[in-house]
Amino acid sequence: xxxxxxxxxxxxxxxxxxxxxxxxxxxxxxxxxxxxxxxxxxxxxxxxxxxxxxxxxxxxxxxxxxxxxxxxxxxxxxxxxxxxxxxxxxxxxxxxxxxxxxxxxxxxx
Amino acid sequence: xxxxxxxxxxxxxxxxxxxxxxxxxxxxxxxxxxxxxxxxxxxxxxxxxxxxxxxxxxxxxxxxxxxxxxxxxxxxxxxxxxxxxxxxxxxxxxxxxxxxxxxxxxxxxxxxxxxxxxx
Numbered sequence: 483x484x485x486x487x488x489x490x491x492x493x494x495x496x497x498x499x500x501x502x503x504x505x506x507x508x509x510x511x512x513x514x515x516x517x518x519x520x521x522x523x524x525x526x527x528x529x530x531x532x533x534x535x536x537x538x539x540x541x542x543x544x545x546x547x548x549x550x551x552x553x554x555x556x557x558x559x560x561x562x563x564x565x566x567x568x569x570x571x572x573x574x575x576x577x578x579x580x581x582x583x584x585x586x587x588x589x590x591x
Numbered sequence: 592x593x594x595x596x597x598x599x600x601x602x603x604x605x606x607x608x609x610x611x612x613x614x615x616x617x618x619x620x621x622x623x624x625x626x627x628x629x630x631x632x633x634x635x636x637x638x639x640x641x642x643x644x645x646x647x648x649x650x651x652x653x654x655x656x657x658x659x660x661x662x663x664x665x666x667x668x669x670x671x672x673x674x675x676x677x678x679x680x681x682x683x684x685x686x687x688x689x690x691x692x693x694x695x696x697x698x699x700x701x702x703x704x705x706x707x708x709x710x
Binding site for chain 2: 574581
């Protein structure tokens with residue numbers, strides 16, 4: 483099945499820009515969704531189809547994808563953004579169509 | 592608005608089974624898949640399987656095939672997931688989720704059901 487990789491952690495100072503990568507073979511041609519999750523809570527969708535945001539998600543969250551890397555970008559990072567972030571690929575037509583990355587812990591310094 | 596409310600925490604012995612329910616509201620139950628995802632303590636999200644309530648079609652992750660059952664009860668808008676032959680490795684929080692759109696973004700999630708497998 484399709485494999486998606488994320489770095490275990492990313493650190494950024496408040497007010498700076500965080501970029502969280504998600505790697506996979508030709509991931510730029512696939513649909514990629516991003517979720518954040520705080521401890522003890524269910525995941526929350528923050529970006530879908532590469533770069534769209536659900537209602538209620540700030541414009542500071544954006545996504546892009548090209549080649550073998552998809553990226554979640556969080557601008558003007560706030561302390562409240564500290565969470566685990568997961569990318570998910572929709573690998574349509576396969577026996578394992580929902581594929582999650584291992585998750586990245588965003589630490590706000 | 593869409594809500595998914597899951598059954599409560601369970602403690603199970605190895606070798607037994609657990610059944611988790613997920614009651615949906617705020618949308619037409621038959622029109623959307625239900626996806627099951629689990630998360631072991633301190634670990635990431637793992638797709639388990641999904642079901643089309645209207646068609647009854649099922650799709651399982653390979654590691655759960657033969658050990659997992661999914662079913663829906665449209666009369667109560669409830670999805671059920673049963674996992675059999677439990678081991679300690681099945682200790683996890685289990686989530687149901689409702690995808691949206693053709694690319695299955697998981698827009699709505701239940702609150703999670705924690706299952707502990709211990710002798």
